Amino acid sequence: MSGGTGESRIPAAFESEPAFVPYLAAGDPTFEASLAYVEALERAGADVIELGLPFSEPIAEGPTIQQAVVRSLDGGMTVERYFEFVAALDVDVPLVCMTYYNLIYQYGDEEGPEPFVERAAAEGIDGFVVPDLPAEEAGPLRAACDAHGRDLVSIVAPTTRDDRLQRLVDLSSGYLYVQARLGVTGARASVSDRTTESLARVAETGTDLPRAVGFGISSFEQARDVIAAGADGAIVGSALVDIVAEGHAEDRPPEETAAELEALGRELKEGALAAAEPEASQAD
Amino acid sequence: MAEQGTFEGYGGRHVPEPLEEPLAELAGAFDQLKNDEAFQREFESLLEHFGGRPTPVFHAETLSERYDTEIYFKHEDLLHGGAHKLNNTLGQALLAKRAGKERLIAETGAGQHGTATAMVGALLDMDTTVYMGRHDMGRQEMNVFRMRLMGADVEPVERGNEGLAEAVDAAMEDLIERTDETHYLVGSAVGPDPFPRMVRHFQSVIGREAREQVQELHGDLPDACVACVGGGSNAIGLFHAFKDDDVAFYGAEPAGKGLNSGQHSAPLSATEREDPEVFQGMRTRVIDDGTENHSVSAGLDYPAVGPEHAALQELGRAEYHGITDEEALAAFRELSEAEGIIPALEPSHAIALACKLAEADRHDTLLVNLCGRGDKDMRTAAEQFDLS
Numbered sequence: 001m002s003g004g005t006g007e008s009r010i011p012a013a014f015e016s017e018p019a020f021v022p023y024l025a026a027g028d029p030t031f032e033a034s035l036a037y038v039e040a041l042e043r044a045g046a047d048v049i050e051l052g053l054p055f056s057e058p059i060a061e062g063p064t065i066q067q068a069v070v071r072s073l074d075g076g077m078t079v080e081r082y083f084e085f086v087a088a089l090d091v092d093v094p095l096v097c098m099t100y101y102n103l104i105y106q107y108g109d110e111e112g113p114e115p116f117v118e119r120a121a122a123e124g125i126d127g128f129v130v131p132d133l134p135a136e137e138a139g140p141l142r143a144a145c146d147a148h149g150r151d152l153v154s155i156v157a158p159t160t161r162d163d164r165l166q167r168l169v170d171l172s173s174g175y176l177y178v179q180a181r182l183g184v185t186g187a188r189a190s191v192s193d194r195t196t197e198s199l200a201r202v203a204e205t206g207t208d209l210p211r212a213v214g215f216g217i218s219s220f221e222q223a224r225d226v227i228a229a230g231a232d233g234a235i236v237g238s239a240l241v242d243i244v245a246e247g248h249a250e251d252r253p254p255e256e257t258a259a260e261l262e263a264l265g266r267e268l269k270e271g272a273l274a275a276a277e278p279e280a281s282q283a284d
Numbered sequence: 285m286a287e288q289g290t291f292e293g294y295g296g297r298h299v300p301e302p303l304e305e306p307l308a309e310l311a312g313a314f315d316q317l318k319n320d321e322a323f324q325r326e327f328e329s330l331l332e333h334f335g336g337r338p339t340p341v342f343h344a345e346t347l348s349e350r351y352d353t354e355i356y357f358k359h360e361d362l363l364h365g366g367a368h369k370l371n372n373t374l375g376q377a378l379l380a381k382r383a384g385k386e387r388l389i390a391e392t393g394a395g396q397h398g399t400a401t402a403m404v405g406a407l408l409d410m411d412t413t414v415y416m417g418r419h420d421m422g423r424q425e426m427n428v429f430r431m432r433l434m435g436a437d438v439e440p441v442e443r444g445n446e447g448l449a450e451a452v453d454a455a456m457e458d459l460i461e462r463t464d465e466t467h468y469l470v471g472s473a474v475g476p477d478p479f480p481r482m483v484r485h486f487q488s489v490i491g492r493e494a495r496e497q498v499q500e501l502h503g504d505l506p507d508a509c510v511a512c513v514g515g516g517s518n519a520i521g522l523f524h525a526f527k528d529d530d531v532a533f534y535g536a537e538p539a540g541k542g543l544n545s546g547q548h549s550a551p552l553s554a555t556e557r558e559d560p561e562v563f564q565g566m567r568t569r570v571i572d573d574g575t576e577n578h579s580v581s582a583g584l585d586y587p588a589v590g591p592e593h594a595a596l597q598e599l600g601r602a603e604y605h606g607i608t609d610e611e612a613l614a615a616f617r618e619l620s621e622a623e624g625i626i627p628a629l630e631p632s633h634a635i636a637l638a639c640k641l642a643e644a645d646r647h648d649t650l651l652v653n654l655c656g657r658g659d660k661d662m663r664t665a666a667e668q669f670d671l672s
Contacts, residue, residue: 101298
């Protein structure tokens, strides 16, 4: 794959138009099928892809993502396999590794996150999202990312207080992951007012980081609405993972599942773009 | 994260961002209320009149003679509900109510903590939902009935191994979804800050009472305190009052089928020592990946341990030893026959360790936390000892 050296390609991905940022768990349900699924999402127009590195004890992930993690682990996914997976991917978009503190901090012989970041960077990972990394302990990972030209993406929630918000914004690079609503991951019906409010609060910090909204987005309308609400990107996880889960449960050929992922991916990307088109339609 | 939320680098608050603020608020409420006299009076009054405190300390004469060591038991099995759990559930529920929460949620494995939560939910008229793995519900039917009788919703958790770990996940998700009105009543001295120090605070009544009572009976402090450790709330509750005394601490961890068997729940005494990990919101010690989480005692089969115990071990302040299923069952029988007290299988681990320490002649006086009664373990006992 084409990454591997130089700087993160994430900032450029948000420059021209609203971004579609899909998530899949790497290796769900098998190494080969998962490669095809990620590649299908690139064809659908993904601008950045969040690639989950499964951890056996994720905290506060909804059942959809948890089951993806279980399938992936059952399929033999390990940290080493994950790096092989990234290397084997034939995609040109920036990749974000979404995983947990333990896996990053326990990799390699040296203490701290440096060995993991170095290896991930060499294989083509552009950035990291680590949901259970407290901002207070993020210093070493931030430093390792800086040393290797990678991004560290902070998650902000509707409950995040202003002083913490500033801290998370200061810590973050690449983009900010703005949670659309309170809750664990999972497809939901509508975009909440709290999304608009969260985006406004982030804007007040004066940051110029792109804001990608995630949690609960599953349709053209929702992707359109979050962009209209002021987001620079729409993150979609559970709705895509549901397709993988169903394909696995029904024993469908991987090509069929890949085609379905691509179709939903296109719809979501189009939704994101629809909001940016002529000023008029989505003002409120 | 509050600085007092770590113990020598263990603990902390490793949670997804949506939980950070609710936990910071909880920590704030706790810091404020723990020194509030009216709150403390209400807590103590309910512990006395509803819970039956103070629980006595008992000098076990037969065992003391047999092992040539003075052995004292702190009778937490006599607390309402039959275990030490109520100290914590009552404290947290009162705090939650003061903080304006209307609803309690809890996880439970064997059902003891769920039952103690259902008790305070009924007492304080708060909506209570207990998450319990479907598999555990089958094994612990009586506790499911008890919880429902007291008005709690018992939500079956049907994912993964349908056990305690999955119940914790389900409770976390609920907390994120309904954080404004909900307090997650964590059942042991584990999880993200402020839970380990908050649970210790409410459980430390055990040691405060026992410290006075032993001195009254024995004329002096004990040489050592012994308690079982799963998450470690009864142990930290006993130890804390003695922390500045010249009193040794011993934790009995569940060694299951043996520390080398690959089936135990004893991260601190395991022979394969792993680096600390982040687990369920805290940095602590966890059994290694190759070990199956197992104990004959449902209240101890937790793959990690409360962060303060990991710190006490590292500081050399406490020792932790593995007690096998077999050793615990033998102690369960021995105490029943010798003293007419049927202990739960959890404190049977502490009793077994106390007897070992006595045999090794390490100390003259031992104070053991008898943290629960054995009624719930009768089926295991009946099968094990052919009582039918």
